[in-house]
Amino acid sequence: MYQGRTAAEAGLIFGHENMGIVEEVGSGVTLLQKGDRVVMPFNVADGRCRNCEEGRTAFCTGVNPGFAGGAYGYVAMGPYKGGQAQYLRVPFADFNALKLPPGTEHEADFALLADIFPTGWHGLTLAGFSPGDSVAVFGAGPVGLMAAYSGILRGASKVFVVDRVPERLDAAKKIGCIPIDFTKADPVEQIIKANDGMVDRAVDAVGYQAVDSSGSKEKPNIVLEQLIRVTRPTGGLGIPGLYVPSDPGAPDKQSAEGHILIPFGKLFEKVRANINKRCVVFH
Numbered sequence: 001m002y003q004g005r006t007a008a009e010a011g012l013i014f015g016h017e018n019m020g021i022v023e024e025v026g027s028g029v030t031l032l033q034k035g036d037r038v039v040m041p042f043n044v045a046d047g048r049c050r051n052c053e054e055g056r057t058a059f060c061t062g063v064n065p066g067f068a069g070g071a072y073g074y075v076a077m078g079p080y081k082g083g084q085a086q087y088l089r090v091p092f093a094d095f096n097a098l099k100l101p102p103g104t105e106h107e108a109d110f111a112l113l114a115d116i117f118p119t120g121w122h123g124l125t126l127a128g129f130s131p132g133d134s135v136a137v138f139g140a141g142p143v144g145l146m147a148a149y150s151g152i153l154r155g156a157s158k159v160f161v162v163d164r165v166p167e168r169l170d171a172a173k174k175i176g177c178i179p180i181d182f183t184k185a186d187p188v189e190q191i192i193k194a195n196d197g198m199v200d201r202a203v204d205a206v207g208y209q210a211v212d213s214s215g216s217k218e219k220p221n222i223v224l225e226q227l228i229r230v231t232r233p234t235g236g237l238g239i240p241g242l243y244v245p246s247d248p249g250a251p252d253k254q255s256a257e258g259h260i261l262i263p264f265g266k267l268f269e270k271v272r273a274n275i276n277k278r279c280v281v282f283h
């Protein structure tokens with residue numbers, strides 16, 4: 001559809017974060033016009049590479065040369081700016097923008113489609129979730145809470161949410177989850193005790209900037225290690241948390257080079273892992 005056109009020609013401009021009203025369209029845009037209300041993921045995809053064709057748009061190979069995946073204002077994810085800006089230029093807009101019904105209804109609900117809710121939902125899907133499963137979600141930021149809430153909506157028997165910030169743990173409790181404060185005691189032991197055994201599914205919504213039980217010292221491997229320990233044999237892990245190929249600010253040399261030390265033997269012994277760092281696919 002976009003053959004022979006540059007990303008700029010195929011783009012459009014609109015107001016408000018990753019949801020808004022189309023202000024201007026490029027010459028390559030055929031499915032949208034000025035005034036349309038649209039929402040799109042924070043990922044950028046061209047819609048025509050092999051990964052896009054297979055629905056894996058978060059790993060598009062056409063928008064960020066030498067890397068699988070592009071995104072607005074994201075480390076290593078290409079030159080795309082402005083996911084939170086007042087105006088945003090959307091490359092390959094016919095593919096990336098999802099046209100919404102006109103008007104202003106359900107604005108807050110539609111805005112969730114841009115990133116947070118699909119990422120949390122998909123993180124749980126990556127873990128191989130089925131109704132009735134018990135779930136442990138590490139990290140109660142927006143994505144972790146949405147992963148946890150997805151578990152509640154989809155019929156989890158129990159959802160544990162691990163964090164250290166009281167307000168976040170309160171939010172988890174409010175949506176029906178069991179809060180676990182990792183600064184009080186080993187979160188894996190707390191969960192195994194409360195669940196009377198390991199959980200069926202675990203989700204990492206933290207990523208490489210995880211901290212140890214002091215709550216302040218960065219320890220990039222700690223959540224992965226806890227995921228592996230807390231999940232039962234033949235259970236599943238979903239990892240929407242971000243890990244990067246290199247991290248100059250890492251606390252140790254290995255992590256700086258993107259080598260995260262995990263108990264792979266333990267992982268090999270018991271769990272099926274679906275590792276995915278970027279998870280938005282809603283087309």
Ligand SMILES: [Zn+2]
Nearest residue numbers: 046049052060
């Ligand atoms: Zn692509």
